[in-house]
Amino acid sequence: MKKFALCAATAALALALVGCGQQGSEVPAGSAPQQEQATEAPAAEAPAAEATAPGPVTFTDDAGNEVTVDNPQRVVACMGSFANAWELAGGTLVGVSDDALQAAGWTIQSPDVATVGDFTAVNLEAIMALNPDFVIMTSGTGGRGGDSSQADLRDALIGAGIPVAYFEVTTFDDYERLMRTFTDITGRADLYDQNVAKVAEAIDAIVGAVPAENPPTALLLTTFSGGTRVQSSGTQTGAMLADLGVNNLADENRSLLKDFSLEAVIEMDPDFIFVIPMGNDTEAAMRNLEEATAANPAWASLSAVQNGRYITLDPTLYLAKPNAQWDAAYQGLFDNLYGQN
Numbered sequence: 293m294k295k296f297a298l299c300a301a302t303a304a305l306a307l308a309l310v311g312c313g314q315q316g317s318e319v320p321a322g323s324a325p326q327q328e329q330a331t332e333a334p335a336a337e338a339p340a341a342e343a344t345a346p347g348p349v350t351f352t353d354d355a356g357n358e359v360t361v362d363n364p365q366r367v368v369a370c371m372g373s374f375a376n377a378w379e380l381a382g383g384t385l386v387g388v389s390d391d392a393l394q395a396a397g398w399t400i401q402s403p404d405v406a407t408v409g410d411f412t413a414v415n416l417e418a419i420m421a422l423n424p425d426f427v428i429m430t431s432g433t434g435g436r437g438g439d440s441s442q443a444d445l446r447d448a449l450i451g452a453g454i455p456v457a458y459f460e461v462t463t464f465d466d467y468e469r470l471m472r473t474f475t476d477i478t479g480r481a482d483l484y485d486q487n488v489a490k491v492a493e494a495i496d497a498i499v500g501a502v503p504a505e506n507p508p509t510a511l512l513l514t515t516f517s518g519g520t521r522v523q524s525s526g527t528q529t530g531a532m533l534a535d536l537g538v539n540n541l542a543d544e545n546r547s548l549l550k551d552f553s554l555e556a557v558i559e560m561d562p563d564f565i566f567v568i569p570m571g572n573d574t575e576a577a578m579r580n581l582e583e584a585t586a587a588n589p590a591w592a593s594l595s596a597v598q599n600g601r602y603i604t605l606d607p608t609l610y611l612a613k614p615n616a617q618w619d620a621a622y623q624g625l626f627d628n629l630y631g632q633n
Contacts, residue, residue: 363479367386368426371429393407406422446458498622510533520552537629563596609624
């Protein structure tokens with residue numbers, strides 16, 4: 293876990309205390325119920341915790357860069373899950389990558405938000421045109437159509453005096469770290485408790501209910517119109533399965549990670565087969581896998597197929613980042629693994 297330093301100047305704190313007694317208009321966007329109440333009740337009744345103005349925050353991002361931001365108000369998020377997470381932390385956005393507005397699972401609340409292109413190829417000029425005071429990017433590479441990198445844009449943004457931070461989220465622990473940083477920046481510890489701490493408690497309870505004996509075996513597949521890939525325990529859903537006591541057969545058969553082999557799957561005969569459709573055409577993705585498996589009569593003899601344990605997972609929870617719904621993602625897997633005999 294990385295350490296984050298909160299550096300609030302005395303003057304900024306004094307202004308924050310004065311602001312607490314003046315008006316409720318400082319309630320961050322994304323807290324719509326409180327905003328609606330503020331139009332009906334005296335401003336002084338707004339919760340003090342939500343009216344506290346944060347000061348400068350310095351942290352180290354996932355690319356190892358030291359970043360300082362000071363109560364940013366014009367934020368651009370270059371990945372849909374980061375856009376959602378920033379709003380969950382009480383922030384507002386002026387720009388997002390296309391997937392934040394197009395992909396299922398996200399609902400962006402910030403008004404008049406502009407798009408800055410696909411997350412695999414965000415447009416630097418579109419970002420600059422929004423005059424941002426903080427840009428959130430992914431430090432990961434890869435995506436639809438091959439490798440991509442947002443790191444190439446860092447020098448231009450820093451050169452223009454725009455703070456930029458890079459994050460990579462694969463597991464719940466990564467999300468937890470991301471949200472600690474975001475809520476430090478927004479000053480919304482209450483939203484960290486709501487969208488992270490309570491979720492962590494629910495996950496702990498789910499994992500704690502996993503039977504100690506006879507761990508199930510499984511294979512995790514992602515399928516798209518062009519083929520099928522096997523996922524290890526180092527992936528988002530693979531890590532969740534590992535937390536839930538699953539023996540992922542791909543971890544000990546690494547060759548499967550490069551080349552999907554129907555014959556190898558049949559030979560291993562896992563207790564469970566989980567499939568996540570990916571890409572813009574879910575039906576085409578599933579049809580591709582079905583055509584490939586149906587061609588081999590031995591597929592029907594697999595234990596997972598015969599026992600109803602060939603399971604399609606919702607990509608909004610298991611391919612995209614579930615953010616505040618990580619506990620629901622864990623619960624869904626738990627129910628599939630241990631809720632049937």
